[in-house]
Amino acid sequence: MITTNYHTHNSLCDGKGEIEEYIEAAVNKEFSAIGFSSHAPLPYANEWTLNSEKLEEYLARIRTAKAACSDRIEVYTGLEVDFLPGVLHPRDKHITDLQLDYIIGSVHSLPAAPGRNTWLAVDGPDEEFLTLLNDVHKGSIASLGAEYYHQIREMLRIGGFNILGHIDLIKKKNMKYAYLDESEPWYRNQIDRTLAVLKESGVILEINTGGMARGATHEPYPSPWILTLAAQAGIPIQLNADAHEPGNIDFAYPQARAMAAECGVTEFTVLLKGKWQKIKVT
Numbered sequence: 718m719i720t721t722n723y724h725t726h727n728s729l730c731d732g733k734g735e736i737e738e739y740i741e742a743a744v745n746k747e748f749s750a751i752g753f754s755s756h757a758p759l760p761y762a763n764e765w766t767l768n769s770e771k772l773e774e775y776l777a778r779i780r781t782a783k784a785a786c787s788d789r790i791e792v793y794t795g796l797e798v799d800f801l802p803g804v805l806h807p808r809d810k811h812i813t814d815l816q817l818d819y820i821i822g823s824v825h826s827l828p829a830a831p832g833r834n835t836w837l838a839v840d841g842p843d844e845e846f847l848t849l850l851n852d853v854h855k856g857s858i859a860s861l862g863a864e865y866y867h868q869i870r871e872m873l874r875i876g877g878f879n880i881l882g883h884i885d886l887i888k889k890k891n892m893k894y895a896y897l898d899e900s901e902p903w904y905r906n907q908i909d910r911t912l913a914v915l916k917e918s919g920v921i922l923e924i925n926t927g928g929m930a931r932g933a934t935h936e937p938y939p940s941p942w943i944l945t946l947a948a949q950a951g952i953p954i955q956l957n958a959d960a961h962e963p964g965n966i967d968f969a970y971p972q973a974r975a976m977a978a979e980c981g982v983t984e985f986t987v988l989l990k991g992k993w994q995k996i997k998v999t
């Protein structure tokens with residue numbers, strides 16, 4: 718069985734452990750490939766992305782580590798790039814100029830107020846999410862969800878990236894605060910519209926076990942019913958851990974593989990030998 722993970726953070730952004738330790742863990746677990754995807758720098762102060770001065774060091778350290786283990790594992794260089802409308806997009810020239818092996822496009826943050834250049838994360842500190850839900854969106858998860866999925870569709874329409882990060886990240890705090898009923902028609906509608914744009918884009922949907930590793934969710938992103946719809950639509954799918962520590966590079970992989978198979982996913986799309994290709998799920 719081929720094992721890979723292209724969604725990996727490290728101590729230069731918000732992860733624990735060094736790039737070399739992630740590679741060592743992946744070699745020990747007989748991975749075929751590991752990819753790095755630190756959070757790309759944001760144009761405002763924060764505690765979770767690469768600092769722009771660290772970007773060169775990040776790329777250089779991957780280059781060195783990769784050269785040292787080229788006979789044991791394939792190592793790929795990527796970034797997880799946020800879409801902040803009008804501020805940052807994976808297709809921005811300063812990102813494409815880096816000529817990365819791949820890019821994960823993610824939406825973590827929504828505007829704190831219309832037209833104001835301040836952002837609140839849906840997956841960060843609880844109070845940030847609760848401000849977004851209760852103040853900015855007046856307690857309406859349908860309003861927050863509409864804006865979140867609209868932002869994802871806009872990012873997909875602009876394109877310029879390979880993998881869509883954790884499509885339903887807005888469910889992250891639902892286990893704790895129970896604000897989202899995924900069976901509601903408005904939510905199904907948002908998912909249907911987003912999967913249609915995703916299909917059109919050719920971008921890969923990731924199964925992401927990062928929420929499980931943090932004890933925030935019992936299941937991966939996306940929820941099984943969303944994954945089933947994606948598989949039916951023929952959307953390319955990949956399994957990633959969104960690892961923030963070396964021990965988690967394959968967190969809950971057996972469970973995620975079983976879920977994928979149950980949802981009708983037969984192949985994962987992976988980057989091997991420098992080419993995107995399909996491998997069997999189990």
Ligand SMILES: [Zn+2]
Pocket residue numbers: 797823825882883
């Ligand atoms: Zn992310």
Ligand SMILES: [Zn+2]
Pocket residue numbers: 724725726797959
């Ligand atoms: Zn991530």
